[in-house]
Amino acid sequence: MMLRRALVVVAACALLPAVAFAEKNPAIGYRHALMDLVYSNFGPITAMVKGEIPWDDARMAGYGKDLKAVVSLNAMRGWPAGSEGGHSKDEIWTKLDDFQKKMEAFQSEASKLGDLAVAGDREAIKTQFSATGKTCKSCHDAFKEKDEQ
Numbered sequence: 323m324m325l326r327r328a329l330v331v332v333a334a335c336a337l338l339p340a341v342a343f344a345e346k347n348p349a350i351g352y353r354h355a356l357m358d359l360v361y362s363n364f365g366p367i368t369a370m371v372k373g374e375i376p377w378d379d380a381r382m383a384g385y386g387k388d389l390k391a392v393v394s395l396n397a398m399r400g401w402p403a404g405s406e407g408g409h410s411k412d413e414i415w416t417k418l419d420d421f422q423k424k425m426e427a428f429q430s431e432a433s434k435l436g437d438l439a440v441a442g443d444r445e446a447i448k449t450q451f452s453a454t455g456k457t458c459k460s461c462h463d464a465f466k467e468k469d470e471q
C-alpha cells in the first residue's frame with residue numbers, strides 16, 4: 323500500500339518537468355501540434371501515392387480537405403521571438419524572412435494539393451504531392467535539427 327502510493331507520487335513527479343516546460347514555451351507546443359496535424363494528413367496521402375496503402379478517393383479527399391484547413395492556420399504563431407528550442411534551429415530567428423517565405427511556399431503548395439485531392443484526379447495529385455513534399459524538405463533541411471533517435 324505504502325509502496326503503491328510512493329509509486330504514484332513518483333509517477334506524478336515525472337510529469338512535472340514536461341508540464342512546466344510547456345507552460346514556459348507554449349509556442350513549442352503549438353508548433354508540435356501544428357506539424358503533427360500536417361503529418362497526420364500528409365502521411366496517409368504519402369502512403370496512398372506510394373501504394374503503401376490502397377488508394378481510396380473518399381479518404382484522399384478527406385485528408386486533402388483537412389490538410390488545406392491546417393495550412394490556413396497562422397503557422398508563424400508557433401515560432402515567436404524568444405521561443406528557441408525543440409528541434410528548431412536558432413537560424414529561424416536570425417533568418418526569419420527566409421523561414422516565413424518557406425512557410426508560405428509550403429502553405430500555398432499544400433493548399434493546392436488539398437484542392438486536387440478533393441477533385442480526385444490521381445495524376446494531378448501525384449504531381450502536386452511531389453511539389454509539396456519538396457517544400458517540407460527545403461524547410462527541414464535549413465531549419466530543423468535532425469532527430470537523434
Ligand code: HEC
Pocket residue numbers: 350353354355357358360361364365407408409410411421424425426428454455457458459461462465466467
Ligand atoms: C517553413 C518550415 C517548415 C515546413 C514547410 C515544414 N516543417 Fe515540419 N518542422 C519544422 C520545424 C522547424 C520543426 C521542428 C519544431 C521544433 O521541435 O521546434 C518541424 C517539425 C516537424 C515534425 C515533428 C513534430 C514534433 O512533434 O516533434 C514533423 C512530423 C514535421 N515537421 C512534418 C512536416 C511535414 C510532413 C511537412 C510538409 C508536408 C512539414 N513538416 C513542413 C519546419 C517546417
